[in-house]
Amino acid sequence: MAxxxxxxxxxxxxxxxxxxxVALTLNRGEVVSLLGPSGSGKxxxxxxxxxxxVPHQGRIRIGEKTVFDGAARVDIPAxxxxxxxxFQSYALWPHKTVFDNVAYALKLRRISTADIATRVxxxxxxxxxxxxxxxxxxxxxxxQQQRVALARALVYNPPVILLDEPLSNLDAKLREEARAWLRxxxxxxxxxxxxxxHDQSEALAMSDRILLLNGGKIEQQGTxxxxxxxxxxxFTADFMGSNNRLTGKVxxxxxxxxxxxxxxxxxxxxxxxxxxxxxxxxxxxRLERVxxxxxxxxxxxxxxxxxxxxxxxxxxxLFHVGDASVRAYGDRPLAPGRQWLxxxxxxxxxx
Amino acid sequence: xxxxxxxxVPLDGASRxxxxxxxxxxxxxxxxxxxxxxxxxxxxxxxxLSAPFFDAKKTFGLDAYxxxxxxxxxxxALRNSLMLxxxxxxxxxxxxxxxxxxxxxxxFPGKRWxxxxxxxxxxxxxxxxxxxxxxAAGPVGFYxxxxxxxxxxxxxxxxxxxxxxxxxxxTHVPNVYIYASSALKNLGSDVEEAARTTGASPFRxxxxxxxxxxxxxxxxxxxLVFFLGIELFGLxxxxxxxxxxxxxxTYLYKLTNKLGTPSYHLMAAVAIxxxxxxxxxxxxxxxxxxxxxxYATIKGKAGRIRELPLGKWKWLAVAIVGFWLxxxxxxxxxxxxxxxxxxxxxxxVSLVEAFTLDNFRAVFDxxxxxxxxxxxxxxxxxxxxxxxxxxxxxxxxxxxxxxGWSRVVDYxxxxxxxxxxxxxxxxxxxxxxxxxPLQPLRQTIFSxxxxxxxxxxxxxxxxISSSLMQVSTELEEAARTVGASRGRISREIxxxxxxxxxxxxxxxxxxxxxxxxxxxxxxxxxxTEVIGAQLVSLWQGGAIDVVAALSLINxxxxxxxxxFALRFGVKLRD
Numbered sequence: 010m011a012x013x014x015x016x017x018x019x020x021x022x023x024x025x026x027x028x029x030x031v032a033l034t035l036n037r038g039e040v041v042s043l044l045g046p047s048g049s050g051k052x053x054x055x056x057x058x059x060x061x062x063v064p065h066q067g068r069i070r071i072g073e074k075t076v077f078d079g080a081a082r083v084d085i086p087a088x089x090x091x092x093x094x095x096f097q098s099y100a101l102w103p104h105k106t107v108f109d110n111v112a113y114a115l116k117l118r119r120i121s122t123a124d125i126a127t128r129v130x131x132x133x134x135x136x137x138x139x140x141x142x143x144x145x146x147x148x149x150x151x152x153q154q155q156r157v158a159l160a161r162a163l164v165y166n167p168p169v170i171l172l173d174e175p176l177s178n179l180d181a182k183l184r185e186e187a188r189a190w191l192r193x194x195x196x197x198x199x200x201x202x203x204x205x206x207h208d209q210s211e212a213l214a215m216s217d218r219i220l221l222l223n224g225g226k227i228e229q230q231g232t233x234x235x236x237x238x239x240x241x242x243x244f245t246a247d248f249m250g251s252n253n254r255l256t257g258k259v260x261x262x263x264x265x266x267x268x269x270x271x272x273x274x275x276x277x278x279x280x281x282x283x284x285x286x287x288x289x290x291x292x293x294x295r296l297e298r299v300x301x302x303x304x305x306x307x308x309x310x311x312x313x314x315x316x317x318x319x320x321x322x323x324x325x326x327l328f329h330v331g332d333a334s335v336r337a338y339g340d341r342p343l344a345p346g347r348q349w350l351x352x353x354x355x356x357x358x359x360x
Numbered sequence: 361x362x363x364x365x366x367x368x369v370p371l372d373g374a375s376r377x378x379x380x381x382x383x384x385x386x387x388x389x390x391x392x393x394x395x396x397x398x399x400x401x402x403x404x405x406x407x408x409l410s411a412p413f414f415d416a417k418k419t420f421g422l423d424a425y426x427x428x429x430x431x432x433x434x435x436x437a438l439r440n441s442l443m444l445x446x447x448x449x450x451x452x453x454x455x456x457x458x459x460x461x462x463x464x465x466x467x468f469p470g471k472r473w474x475x476x477x478x479x480x481x482x483x484x485x486x487x488x489x490x491x492x493x494x495x496a497a498g499p500v501g502f503y504x505x506x507x508x509x510x511x512x513x514x515x516x517x518x519x520x521x522x523x524x525x526x527x528x529x530x531t532h533v534p535n536v537y538i539y540a541s542s543a544l545k546n547l548g549s550d551v552e553e554a555a556r557t558t559g560a561s562p563f564r565x566x567x568x569x570x571x572x573x574x575x576x577x578x579x580x581x582x583x584l585v586f587f588l589g590i591e592l593f594g595l596x597x598x599x600x601x602x603x604x605x606x607x608x609x610t611y612l613y614k615l616t617n618k619l620g621t622p623s624y625h626l627m628a629a630v631a632i633x634x635x636x637x638x639x640x641x642x643x644x645x646x647x648x649x650x651x652x653x654x655y656a657t658i659k660g661k662a663g664r665i666r667e668l669p670l671g672k673w674k675w676l677a678v679a680i681v682g683f684w685l686x687x688x689x690x691x692x693x694x695x696x697x698x699x700x701x702x703x704x705x706x707x708x709v710s711l712v713e714a715f716t717l718d719n720f721r722a723v724f725d726x727x728x729x730x731x732x733x734x735x736x737x738x739x740x741x742x743x744x745x746x747x748x749x750x751x752x753x754x755x756x757x758x759x760x761x762x763x764g765w766s767r768v769v770d771y772x773x774x775x776x777x778x779x780x781x782x783x784x785x786x787x788x789x790x791x792x793x794x795x796x797p798l799q800p801l802r803q804t805i806f807s808x809x810x811x812x813x814x815x816x817x818x819x820x821x822x823x824i825s826s827s828l829m830q831v832s833t834e835l836e837e838a839a840r841t842v843g844a845s846r847g848r849i850s851r852e853i854x855x856x857x858x859x860x861x862x863x864x865x866x867x868x869x870x871x872x873x874x875x876x877x878x879x880x881x882x883x884x885x886x887x888t889e890v891i892g893a894q895l896v897s898l899w900q901g902g903a904i905d906v907v908a909a910l911s912l913i914n915x916x917x918x919x920x921x922x923x924f925a926l927r928f929g930v931k932l933r934d
Contacts, residue, residue: 061837087840094841100834104856113852114842161842171841 011070012037012201013058013169018067019079020050020057027053028064029225035169038199040192042212045222046248051205054222055171058203059094060087072168093162093170097177099154101146107133107157108142114165132164136194151179152187159191163198172204176211188214209249213237221245241281243291243360251296253335259290259359267359272331274310278357291360296325298356299337302349309351310335314343381845388757389769395814396772399787400779402794403635407628413794424629434630437611444525444596444607445589451529453582455684456536457574461566462677463537464544465552467667469674474681476922479932480689482534483918487594487877487895488911489531489692493518494598495908496695500706503691508707519603528595530688532588536581543577544570552668562673580648587641590634591780593878598899608634609782613881624790631783642778696915699908719909729906732889733913735805739890740870740921743809747820747873748866750813755824756850760836777818781879784815789882803887808880815879816872823868827861828854864930871921874914891917 013035020028027050035041043051056062058069060076063084069077071092076085101110108129115125133139136156146154155175162170175191176184192215195202206212212219213233220230221244229236229245240246247254257271267280269292276292284290302309312328312335319342326343328335328350337350402413407425411418428434462468463475481489497503497518504514517523547570555569571578593609600610612630615623670677699705702714723729754773758766776784788811792802801807813820831854839849877892884893891914898907925932 059837059841061840087837088843088845090841091843092841094838096834096838098832098834100832100838102835102838102853102857113839113844117843117848161838165842 010037011035012072013203014068014070015054015058016068018054018057018064018069020053020062020064027225028057030067031222031225031227033220033227033230035201035203037201038196039218040195040200040202040204040216041218041220042216043203043205043220043222044209044212044248045207045228047207048224049222050225051207051222052173055094055173055203055205058169059092059171060085060090091165091167093165093167095155095158095162095170095172095175097174099146099158099178101154101157101161103146105145106142107138107144107146107149110146110157111160111164114161118165128164129160132160135163135198136160152183155179155187159194163200168201170200170202172202174205174207176206177208184211191215213249221248240358242283243281243293246293246358246360251336252293253296253299253337255292255330255333255335257290257292259284259286259288262286266354269359271333274330276310276352276357276359277308277354278352278359279355281358281360284359292352293358293360294352294356296336297338298353299335300351300353301326301337301339301343302351304349306349306351308354308357309349312348312350314345314348317342381847384753384847385757385765388753389765392754392757392769393772395810396775396817399784399791399814400635400775402790403628403631403783403787406624406790407632409625409628412622412624413790418625424625428626428629428633433606433611437606437608438633440521440596440600440605441590441592441607441609443521444528444592445586447522447525448529448532448589449582449585451526452532452536452585453578455530455680456533456581457540457571457578458566459533459681459684460537460540460544461570462670462681464541465549465566465570465668466562466670466677467674468670468677468681474685476926476932477685477689478537479534480693481531482538483871483875483922484693484915485594485875485877485892485895485911485918486531486592487598487892487899488696488914490527490595490598491895491899491907491911492692492695493527494695495699495705495904496691502695502698502705505705505707518599519605521600521605524596524599524605527599528589528592530684531595532585533684533688535585535588536578539577539581539584540574543574547573549668556668562668562670565668576648576651580645580651583641583645583648587638587645590637590641593780593782594896597896608637609780609878612782627786631786634783635779638778638780642774646774693915696908696911699904700912703905719905722906723909723913726906728886728889729894729910731887732891732894732910735808735889736874736891736914736917739805739809739812740873740917743805743812744866744869744873746809747813747816747869748824748862751817751820751824751865752855752862754817754821755828756854759825759828759850759854760833773817773821776814776816779815781811781815781876782881785811785879786882788814803885805888807883808888808890811879811883812873812876815876816869819872820865820869823861823865827858827865830861831857863928864925867921867925867928867930868932871918871925874917874921 011034013033015031015033018028018031019026031050031054033041043054045051053062057064057077064077064079066079067077068075068079071090075081075083076090077083102113105113111129111132112125115128120128130139130142133142136159138153138156138160141149141153146157149157155178176187179187188211204215213236216233218230219233219236221228221236223244229241236245237249240249246252255269255271255274255276257269260268260270262280262284265280266277267284267290269276269278269290278292305311310330312330315327315329315334317327318325324339324342326337326339328337328348330350335350406413408420408422409418410421410423459478463471463478495501497516507514518527551573552565552569555565560568590608592607593613596605596607596610597613600606606614608630612627612634615626615630618626698711700719701716702709702711703716703718704714754769758769788807792798792807835857836849836853839853844852875892877896880888880890880893881896884890884897891910895907895910895914898910
């Protein structure tokens with residue numbers, strides 16, 4: 010059942026269009042990530058769902074209730090939408106204790122003091138914040154503040170919880186732990202969550218589904234696996250991972266296999282819809298899919314080793330193939346000079 | 361499933377009536393509009409009548425304008441006003457800029473305790489300061505008498521137009537200093553260091569690098585000082601009188617008695633002439649301030665500011681700052697301090713023999729003076745709190761609302777800025793006479809409070825909105841998403857967050873209310889006495905002893921406010 014439905018949403022600031030017809034659905038117990046570069050409209054979309062931005066066209070439904078309809082002039086204000094929003098900055102009220110921050114939403118709902126105390130304690134305990142109830146926000150660490158912000162958004166059981174870059178204010182090490190913890194919490198509490206992020210690895214790790222936004226439109230959507238391993242456009246392929254790109258001319262396309270020719274090399278790869286015979290094309294392959302080979306063979310390219318970088322768990326090698334540079338991982342340092350690189354046909358996409 | 365996920369809590373109040381929710385805002389805007397527009401439209405209306413508005417024989421027409429334009433005194437007052445404003449701008453701007461550079465950028469000795477003193481002339485009532493100059497450096501002032509005894513003559517005069525321009529210029533240095541120094545604060549010191557390394561002396565760094573970079577701020581303060589020059593009232597009233605120099609405001613003030621009968625229509629015509637000059641200046645200031653801010657944010661690298669060693673220039677800097685402090689602060693204040701404690705003063709009088717407390721006894725024996733003191737304190741404390749409450753209500757009416765009404769309020773708030781206090785006081789007098797239901801309030805301190813609150817509306821709204829701006833949008837949005845209505849967000853989130861800003865605003869409003877004098881001039885009546893207006897009236901009557909004692913009391917009140925403000929770390933400027 011869809012907890013949140015967005016249809017054909019358009020929004021502009023002045024004359025500047027930010028969202029150009031976005032649609033999405035969020036089902037119960039599902040985590041959907043809005044992913045995209047800055048300026049793609051992902052935060053605007055989240056804020057429009059929350060009621061903090063006013064679209065000029067489209068519909069937003071929460072459960073069965075229409076909260077925005079441009080044509081029917083329905084616009085329920087943010088305070089009437091009963092959603093939970095976790096801000097990027099957490100936006101904890103500095104003049105209220107942790108307890109009061111979390112209790113505020115319940116107070117607004119005229120719940121008795123005794124019930125408020127029980128429910129707030131329960132919520133704080135769920136997020137292991139029980140001992141911090143009397144502290145003020147400035148007395149908490151970044152990770153604790155983030156959990157208070159979550160508790161504040163969850164305590165009144167909103168049908169949908171909106172997360173705006175929930176991890177971006179944490180430092181790198183803490184972020185990975187928080188990511189696992191947040192995913193586990195969402196699954197355990199069966200929350201329906203819409204989460205904005207600009208970090209593709211965060212989106213891959215946290216979500217059931219990813220919506221990739223580009224310039225105010227949805228570029229592609231799907232499960233993390235689909236997004237990563239079968240991108241439909243160059244943009245998606247490029248955004249979802251670390252890639253090598255080789256540009257050349259598409260010679261033929263037959264049975265879904267395209268042949269791309271460059272300066273002194275030829276590659277076979279899966280043809281994507283945008284590839285046309287006779288036109289310029291781009292071959293793309295994930296860094297981790299490039300194999301080091303010991304000699305010529307199918308889809309193998311000769312490459313000059315330029316430099317190697319030690320990354321701790323592996324080596325990253327930089328090669329030159331004609332004018333282009335190609336990177337690949339390896340488990341040991343390489344001798345300088347000519348090497349062969351294998352790019353398996355199934356792993357090469359031609360756009 | 362987790363325990364938290366039991367039945368979702370429904371939100372009540374979602375069906376709140378939009379009309380009821382918007383009622384407080386509509387009321388606030390309406391009351392503000394009435395308080396701002398009623399008095400000013402009354403002035404405009406009166407200026408087109410041939411007689412006071414209560415006169416049965418009044419007719420519509422331009423008679424009033426014709427009369428004043430035929431009066432040579434009007435033209436000489438206009439000329440004097442323009443010359444005074446230009447002269448004081450020419451003095452205050454370079455000096456204020458230089459002081460700002462010395463204080464912000466160099467290793468000038470004792471900066472920390474000199475800085476608050478630099479602001480003193482802007483906190484003391486101009487009426488009191490001018491009086492201080494008369495008793496200190498007038499023909500028989502303390503310093504004049506001493507100078508005559510030592511040198512056999514006095515090398516200065518106070519009552520000429522150039523002398524007034526110099527004094528007005530020196531006492532308006534703080535207005536320039538405030539804006540120049542905050543502009544300098546926003547300017548990284550690396551540009552100055554670069555100039556130093558190429559061999560420029562501190563003086564050349566100031567004149568060729570720092571000051572050109574803060575030009576927008578200086579331009580703004582030049583227009584501000586010129587505008588204040590057009591408004592000038594206390595200083596020309598006290599210093600211009602002996603030689604009969606009139607400026608626009610004193611010309612208006614003297615008109616009261618010109619025809620023997622109430623000449624409201626003439627006063628209104630003069631008032632409109634003054635407003636016609638100040639409105640463009642205020643609009644220009646608004647433009648320039650926005651420009652200066654934009655400039656500051658572009659340049660604002662806000663790096664750590666290192667002090668520029670003055671070296672051999674130190675003594676010149678000390679001499680300039682010392683001279684300014686002497687003339688603009690020490691001379692007038694010491695004059696009042698001395699005069700308040702002597703019976704009389706002149707050649708051959710010894711300070712010790714003339715010492716007395718009778719001046720203060722005279723003040724406290726006279727019930728009207730005691731009422732003036734009590735009223736002034738009440739206006740500053742209780743009235744100030746109410747005023748801040750009103751300003752806060754207006755602030756909330758426009759806060760985070762980008763609609764037409766907010767823009768209307770923005771301009772409405774700006775309007776009283778263009779009208780000198782003297783005129784607003786006059787306008788409110790007419791309002792109370794014009795609308796019979798309001799007449800009972802005329803004799804109460806409420807009339808004074810209302811006029812003060814309207815006069816300082818623009819200033820107060822700047823304080824409130826700078827507090828409101830510091831509340832991050834997300835804190836309010838967070839409250840909206842958990843279900844709080846606008847009203848509750850204002851009361852429970854925003855208001856508690858700006859309480860320190862409001863306390864600071866209250867202290868600043870207290871200080872300006874203690875200092876205010878011109879607004880009360882026409883509203884002064886039994887029951888509405890305040891020190892400032894009382895001083896104007898007593899000065900006209902020549903009661904020097906009482907004026908000295910009341911002035912000292914006035915200064916003490918302002919300084920108590922200042923002490924509290926410094927104690928609570930209130931920012932005294934933007």
